[in-house]
Amino acid sequence: MSKIVFLNNEATSKGQLMLLLILPLVLAITAFMLLSLSVIKTGGEKHLEAYEQALQSEGNAAVRPFLDRNGLMAREQALSTEMSRLFMKRALLLSVLLLLCTGYMISRLQKRFYDDIEKASDIVRNMGSCAGMLSVTVEQYAAISSDESASISEITSTTEELSASSTQIAEHAKAVVDTAQKTWEDTKKGATAIESMMMKMAEIQGDSQxxxxxxxxxxxxxxxxxKVMEIINSIADHTKLLAFNAALEASSAGEAGKRFGVVAAEIRRLADSVTESTGEIEGKINEIQEAVNNLAVASEKSSRGIEQGMEFSSQTASLLSDIVEAAHTTMDSAKQISLSTQQQKTANSQVVIALREIMHGASTTSASVESLSTISSQLAALSESLAQILKKLGYKGDVSLPGPAECGVKA
Structure with missing residues (x-):
């Protein structure tokens, strides 16, 4: 932009210079032509007036001298000399005025020319300053952009690794959810089986009771x-005693008591048989009582075992209930973890996409920085060329380009 402004100013100055040089020449030529016409017209008019006056005053006698060739030539020579002298005076006056006007114009033009050169020098210095600042800024920004690109690349790689880890964590979390779901279902089935077993054991306990x-x-x-057998044995003993007494009475009665003796013997034999049978029955009853006692002891042990089993089953059911609840909580937590890891996976994917876009933007910015560096180099070269042109034009001021320190920029 500064280059365009300077070229426009230079073209304007050249146009003004040409205009100021041509204008006095045009004015001089125009004045000379007008002065010549004025002199010729004035001399001719005077000559005609003299000729007319001579005709009117002297008549034919006065005309003759004018008709005379030598006289006419003398008059014209005198007239020409007078016109030349008048023209020289006016030309000298016009030349003086022209010289004064030209000197004034030249002084104004010279002042304007040096003012324009001074402005051009300031523009060149400003262009050099801007070029230096732009160059240093571009270098700094290029270094920063390079560091940022490296950092973004490293962050992108780390984020991609984190995304891959998040994918693995999500898969593991899903496996944990599936395992927790299966554990919860199996534990729930175990709790149901324990409840069924407790119901069966309660039924068994009832049956055992x-x-x-x-x-x-x-x-x-x-x-x-x-007790009944004891009564029967007592009756049998009494019967045997009665049969013995009856046998004694029958033997003492002789022939008459012989039949009674036979009956008494049969009764005694029957009583012995009853006593023997009751003994056997008593033995069997003793065996039955022993078996019953054993069954009672075994039933009591079984009842105690069933009670302990029911107590253990109740504790197991309580533990399984706690396990079911914990498994359900674990399953819910695993689902939350799986959901969070899925969200983290999605977020990491979005971050990776954003970082890739940032990397693309950084590459574009780096290309723009390179373009700016090229432009700043061209601007510096242009400033140097303009400074050389100003020196050739005779400018004595300082047109050296400022360095980065003078531009206020730390290299």
Missing amino acids: KSAEEILDLGKKSREIT
């Missing part, structure tokens, strides 16, 4: 049978 009660009732009845 009922069996124990029946066994106790059987033992009670066996003891009652023992």
Whole structure:
């Protein structure tokens, strides 16, 4: 822009210079032509007036001298001499005026010319200053842009690695969710099985309790049978005693008591048989009572085992319930982690895309910086060329280009 302004100023100055040089010449030529016409017209008019006056005053006698060739030539020579002298005076006056006007114009033009050169010098220095500032700024920005590009590239690589890690974490989180889901379902099935087992054990406990009660009732009845057998044995003993007494009476009665003796013997034999049978029954009852006692002990042990099993099952069910709840909580947490990792994965992908766009922008900026560097070099070269032109034009001022320190820029 400064170059265009300077060229425009230079063209304007040249146009004004040519105009100021041509204008006095045109004025001089115009004045000379007007003065010549004025002199010729004035001399001719005077000559005609003299000729007319001579005709009017002297008549034919006065005309003759004018008609005389020598006289006419003398008059014209005198007239020409007078016109030449008058023309020289006016030309000298016009030349003086022309010289004064030209000197004034030249002084004004010279002042304007040096003012324009001074302005051009300032413009050149400003262009050099701007070129220096632009060059240093471009170098600094190029270094910063290079560092930023390296940092962005490193961040992009790290973010891509983080995105890959997020993908793996998301896959692992999904596997954890699936495992937690299966654990929760299996634990829930185990809790259901424990509840079913506790119900079965409760039924078994009820049956065992009922069996124990029946066994106790059987033992009670066996003891009652023992009492009955004792009564039967007592009756058999008394029967045997009566049969013995009857046999004694029958033997003392002789022939008459012989039949009674046979009956008494049969009764005694029957009583012995009853006693023997009751003994066997008593033995069986004792065995039954022993078995009943064993069954009672076993039933009691079984009841205690069932009670302990139910207690353990209740504790297991409680633990399984806690495990089910914890598994459900773990599953929910795993789902939240999976959702968060998916969101993080999406966010990382978006960050990678944004960083790639930033890298593309940084590349474009680097290309722009290179273009600016080229422009600043061209601007500096142009400033140097303009400074050389100003020196050739005779400018004595300082047209040296400022350095970065003079531009206020730290290299």
